[in-house]
Amino acid sequence: MRKKYLPIIPVIIAYLVLFLVGKNVSGTWQLVATLLFYCALGQAFNIFMGMTGYVDFGYVAFMGMGTYGMALGITRFVFLQEYGAVIIVIGFLLALLMSTLLSIAVGAVALRLRGAYFAIATIGVNEGFRFLIEGARIWNGSEGIIFMSQLNDILGRDAASALSTFWADVMVLVIAFLAALTTLLFMRSKIGYALTALREDEDAAKVMGINVTKYKIIAFITSACFAGSLGAASWALKTPYVFPPEVFEIHYTIEAIIIVLLGGAGTLLGPVAGGLIYGISKYYLSIFIPGFQLLIFAPIIIVIIVLFPQGVVGMLRDYTKNTVVGRFIV
Amino acid sequence: MSLLQLMGVTKRFGGLVAVNDVSLEIASGQLVGIVGPNGSGKTTLFNVISGVFFPEEGRVFFDGQDITRLPSYKRAPMGIGRTFQIPRPFGSATVRENVAVGAMFGTLGHQLNVNKSLKIADDIIEKVGLADHRNKLAGMLTPVEKKLMEIARALAMKPKLLMMDEAMAGMHPNDIDQMVNFIKKITQEESLAVVAMVEHIMRAVTGMAEKVIVLHQGSKLVDAPTKEALQDERVMEVYFGKSVEAL
Ligand SMILES: Nc1ncnc2c1ncn2[C@@H]1O[C@H](COP(=O)(O)OP(=O)(O)O)[C@@H](O)[C@H]1O
Ligand SMILES: [Mg+2]
Numbered sequence: 115m116r117k118k119y120l121p122i123i124p125v126i127i128a129y130l131v132l133f134l135v136g137k138n139v140s141g142t143w144q145l146v147a148t149l150l151f152y153c154a155l156g157q158a159f160n161i162f163m164g165m166t167g168y169v170d171f172g173y174v175a176f177m178g179m180g181t182y183g184m185a186l187g188i189t190r191f192v193f194l195q196e197y198g199a200v201i202i203v204i205g206f207l208l209a210l211l212m213s214t215l216l217s218i219a220v221g222a223v224a225l226r227l228r229g230a231y232f233a234i235a236t237i238g239v240n241e242g243f244r245f246l247i248e249g250a251r252i253w254n255g256s257e258g259i260i261f262m263s264q265l266n267d268i269l270g271r272d273a274a275s276a277l278s279t280f281w282a283d284v285m286v287l288v289i290a291f292l293a294a295l296t297t298l299l300f301m302r303s304k305i306g307y308a309l310t311a312l313r314e315d316e317d318a319a320k321v322m323g324i325n326v327t328k329y330k331i332i333a334f335i336t337s338a339c340f341a342g343s344l345g346a347a348s349w350a351l352k353t354p355y356v357f358p359p360e361v362f363e364i365h366y367t368i369e370a371i372i373i374v375l376l377g378g379a380g381t382l383l384g385p386v387a388g389g390l391i392y393g394i395s396k397y398y399l400s401i402f403i404p405g406f407q408l409l410i411f412a413p414i415i416i417v418i419i420v421l422f423p424q425g426v427v428g429m430l431r432d433y434t435k436n437t438v439v440g441r442f443i444v
Numbered sequence: 445m446s447l448l449q450l451m452g453v454t455k456r457f458g459g460l461v462a463v464n465d466v467s468l469e470i471a472s473g474q475l476v477g478i479v480g481p482n483g484s485g486k487t488t489l490f491n492v493i494s495g496v497f498f499p500e501e502g503r504v505f506f507d508g509q510d511i512t513r514l515p516s517y518k519r520a521p522m523g524i525g526r527t528f529q530i531p532r533p534f535g536s537a538t539v540r541e542n543v544a545v546g547a548m549f550g551t552l553g554h555q556l557n558v559n560k561s562l563k564i565a566d567d568i569i570e571k572v573g574l575a576d577h578r579n580k581l582a583g584m585l586t587p588v589e590k591k592l593m594e595i596a597r598a599l600a601m602k603p604k605l606l607m608m609d610e611a612m613a614g615m616h617p618n619d620i621d622q623m624v625n626f627i628k629k630i631t632q633e634e635s636l637a638v639v640a641m642v643e644h645i646m647r648a649v650t651g652m653a654e655k656v657i658v659l660h661q662g663s664k665l666v667d668a669p670t671k672e673a674l675q676d677e678r679v680m681e682v683y684f685g686k687s688v689e690a691l
Binding site: 302303304307308310311313314315317318319320321322323324325326380 | 494495496515516517518519520521526528532533534535536537541544545546548549550553557558597601
């Protein structure tokens with residue numbers, strides 16, 4: 115492997131350890147699944163927010179699209195049930211297609227706006243889309259889609275249950291890894307250089323010959339596709355139903371932002387660190403002081419972000435600069 | 445045929461006319477000094493040429509093409525490079541990465557991959573004397589180093605026209621002489637037109653420019669070979685007369 119791709123190693127190790135712990139230490143799979151979800155969420159969101167510096171408050175809408183994509187794949191193609199898992203593949207393709215289409219629509223308009231204006235415009239997208247689905251009764255409107263029985267018909271009861279309790283989480287792990295790999299490939303290509311330049315100074319980047327809109331849209335669509343797959347795997351396959359208020363819930367976007375900032379925006383390893391820190395703290399806080407976790411959580415997050423504006427990995431990277439370890443941390 | 449041609453260019457900000465009906469021509473490989481007191485429209489002129497702003501009136505031609513309304517990112521690959529009066533480094537990237545961005549998206553961008561661009565960057569960084577700072581974050585450089593970095597970044601684009609916006613302000617006189625020699629040398633080597641815009645540093649203008657364009661309140665006052673321009677009474681007045689009166 116070429117030297118510049120070395121930083122993928124710690125990512126692989128982290129996800130491998132998580133997987134092995136969950137698989138071999140009894141009673142930990144639930145927690146591991148939650149952590150994998152947060153890592154994947156951060157990893158996917160980081161490709162856009164971390165690399166471009168733009169904050170998309172409507173990000174969860176792409177996960178919603180993915181969830182609907184899988185739900186529609188399963189309910190509309192259930193007649194192909196003798197082909198079994200092929201329908202799941204169709205579901206993923208639909209999830210990708212729908213999140214891509216939405217990201218193109220949103221990106222084409224909103225990505226022409228700068229910074230805060232973009233952020234504000236995207237808040238509207240998420241809510242607007244939810245009301246559109248409910249109001250116009252698209253995809254069964256506010257009643258949502260329940261597809262437990264179709265899933266059982268397609269895969270059989272046992273396989274469907276194994277899917278929702280185990281394999282869906284493995285898919286989340288794969289999505290997290292692929293998102294990390296994509297991040298590194300971007301970083302090492304012209305795309306990454308263009309994104310860094312436009313994140314730092316959009317006008318200067320333009321004058322340097324960078325078509326900033328093009329690169330923002332590349333990052334936006336890529337990030338949206340990972341969000342869509344994540345929705346399809348973690349929401350649709352784990353819990354075979356979809357209701358608009360649940361999949362357009364803005365607090366997932368907020369969690370994604372926190373994870374990216376905690377770990378270090380624009381870093382490769384940041385979403386792993388951020389996802390683990392966030393997931394573990396949230397898990398234990400909700401056990402020990404249920405109901406009050408936010409009260410304690412919010413100040414802790416603020417303190418961490420103020421102390422380490424670069425995020426945990428950003429700080430680590432500065433510390434290990436010019437050392438052997440530093441070669442693995444980006 | 446001239447490399448750059450402006451025809452009756454006017455740029456307004458609200459009621460303020462920052463550039464007023466300016467026409468000029470710059471030939472390939474020519475060293476030009478654009479001078480004028482603060483607020484005379486030099487930076488705005490550069491912004492119009494590099495596509496940061498579009499002019500309200502007039503046309504801009506580059507290499508025979510009308511670029512008046514061409515987006516700025518399409519001008520760099522044509523060969524228009526510039527530095528900024530207030531340096532605008534990509535702060536979280538290293539000097540090497542900053543300069544490599546120039547190569548990657550400049551005139552040869554389509555044929556350069558990341559590795560080749562980084563090699564070019566190393567080469568140019570060496571030439572402008574920033575080799576020791578190669579792996580520093582660009583945001584951590586001193587103001588003068590940032591200006592050097594920007595010159596390197598613009599040179600990495602292999603431009604046909606390089607516009608330097610007060611690139612030598614704040615530099616030590618010895619460094620200015622060195623910089624002037626360096627720029628003269630690359631102009632010859634690469635047949636690159638350099639428009640150096642220097643405000644107070646006459647040393648740089650006289651040492652380098654073949655022709656001087658003087659701007660005053662947005663209008664072109666003088667456009668002549670350097671020697672003539674410096675003897676022009678109006679130039680003296682713009683430079684010294686007004687400020688003396690103001691005292
Ligand atoms: N972006 C802008 N918006 C409004 N006014 C501007 C802007 N840029 C420049 N100006 C005005 O245009 C005039 C020319 O400025 P500038 O081109 O920066 O002059 P110089 O570079 O010669 O000092 C000044 O009066 C300045 O205040
Ligand atoms: Mg200026």
